[in-house]
Amino acid sequence: MDNQEDTIAVRAGENFDLEKVEHYLRDHIEDIGEGTLQVRQFPSGASNLTYLLQIGDWEGVLRRPPLGPVPPKAHDMKRECSLLQKINPVFPLAPKPYLFCDDPTIIGAPFYVMERRKGVIVNTSFPSGVTPTPEVCKQISHTVIDTLVQIHAIDWQAAGLDTFGHPPGFLERQVKGWIERYHRAKTDDIPQVEPLTSWLLSHIPQSPAPTLIHNDFKLNNMMLDAEDLTRPVAVFDWEMATIGDPLFDLAISLSYWATEDDPEELKTILPTVTMFPGFVSRETFMEIYAQKSSRDLSSIDYYMIFAYFKLAVIIQQIYVRWKRGQTQDERFAVFGARVQTLITHAAQLAGV
Incomplete structure (x- = not known):
């Protein structure tokens, strides 16, 4: 699936400092390669915010809590990342996490980055051109x-x-x-x-x-x-x-x-x-x-x-x-x- 099809431009007010994030990624993930960080947003979901990160051929997915105050114990990025680290080896359909960051100077909130999976999400309709029997x-x-x-x-x-x-x-x-x-x-x-x-x-x-x-x-x-x-x-x-x-x-x-x-x-x-x-x-x-x-x-x-x-x-x-x-x-x-x-x-x- 083309990245333009399943992502949108980052919504107003939900953007972050690309330079800081790129530096953080390069400091913590090996073999990212050449290129400048490009970011798009996954439009689905009404809770945590999810972004597609691209640097050259490398891709990752960043998840962070929603903006504003959040309910107690909700949107715990460290817990979610740690959970995926333990589940992925025994249930490979769970994406593999790459890193967790709780430094508030990077994007202003804790976040983690995980691998990008490619396929289709079926929700209210099937993908364009698909008419399943x-x-x-x-x-x-x-x-x-x-x-x-x-x-x-x-x-x-x-x-x-x-x-x-x-x-x-x-x-x-x-x-x-x-x-x-x-x-x-x-x-x-x-x-x-x-x-x-x-x-x-x-x-x-x-x-x-x-x-x-x-x-x-x-x-x-x-x-x-x-x-x-x-x-x-x-x-x-x-x-x-x-x-x-x-x-x-x-x-x-x-x-x-x-x-x-x-x-x-x-x-x-x-x-x-x-x-x-x-x-x-x-x-x-x-x-x-x-x-x-x-x-x-x-x-x-x-x-x-x-x-x-x-x-x-x-x-x-x-x-x-x-x-x-x-x-x-x-x-x-x-x-x-x-x-x-x-x-x-x-x-x-x-x-x-």
């Missing part, structure tokens, strides 16, 4: 499920990931934590929040054995081979990965897996190609996952309701930054209405 869409579905099963099968203790999570009480902490995050970022009064959060707190199920979880696993956080869309090239956005409940991870994936029979307002928030003919239903996704992972999904309804609530909180955290003027990205102006829709949907599923 229903059979290809079905195979992509299986690729996504297989990849999630592989992540959950990683021997996280052997990989040295013991310090990347606290499995006992994970789900209860998540429920309480996301409720607290919502209240910290609250802007509008949504009447369903109180009964929904009370229901979530009083119905927490027992978790299965802990695994490594991605915590934001979805089709557009995967990169597929441009020549064979059924072959995965990379899994990105590991910022929230931890050791925890694999059914929570599954439900997060399913919450993004929009289907044609979803409510219209939900499809507007989560418009993905998974609504195209051939992609498996959520029910089939769950059946295949259960069969390949040998996990009991009898409590999955709770996890789905919580996943929609968590997604609402993530969107609310972005929306409050836009409302406070901490980001000028006008994509976020409609996020308040999306939070309302997701909260309402979760409350309806919970019957409250």
Whole structure:
């Protein structure tokens, strides 16, 4: 894929000192070669900022936190870089990191640089000129499920990931934590929040054995081979990965897996190609996952309701930054209405 196709010119206010970054790269990465640093920005994502770095034939990807104040413990670049260092050897779809920098004089925030993977990201549409058959869409579905099963099968203790999570009480902490995050970022009064959060707190199920979880696993956080869309090239956005409940991870994936029979307002928030003919239903996704992972999904309804609530909180955290003027990205102006829709949907599923 041409760099002009999957990147944009750096957005206003999100640029940095190229000379300082180039000097830092040359001091810490061998064999970069001749040329001047060129930078473009990856347009997707609403959280961390991601840039394509090019010096001659060398390419890398820089990730940094969003501008302005960020939630406590969020956007921890050092943790994300360290996690990738440990995951990449046992799960090669995770990109290899090159360096971490916490010197605030370079770009004003911590950042890390990782290898560049090439392929296509499939989100709301397929790449120009690609019209996949229903059979290809079905195979992509299986690729996504297989990849999630592989992540959950990683021997996280052997990989040295013991310090990347606290499995006992994970789900209860998540429920309480996301409720607290919502209240910290609250802007509008949504009447369903109180009964929904009370229901979530009083119905927490027992978790299965802990695994490594991605915590934001979805089709557009995967990169597929441009020549064979059924072959995965990379899994990105590991910022929230931890050791925890694999059914929570599954439900997060399913919450993004929009289907044609979803409510219209939900499809507007989560418009993905998974609504195209051939992609498996959520029910089939769950059946295949259960069969390949040998996990009991009898409590999955709770996890789905919580996943929609968590997604609402993530969107609310972005929306409050836009409302406070901490980001000028006008994509976020409609996020308040999306939070309302997701909260309402979760409350309806919970019957409250």
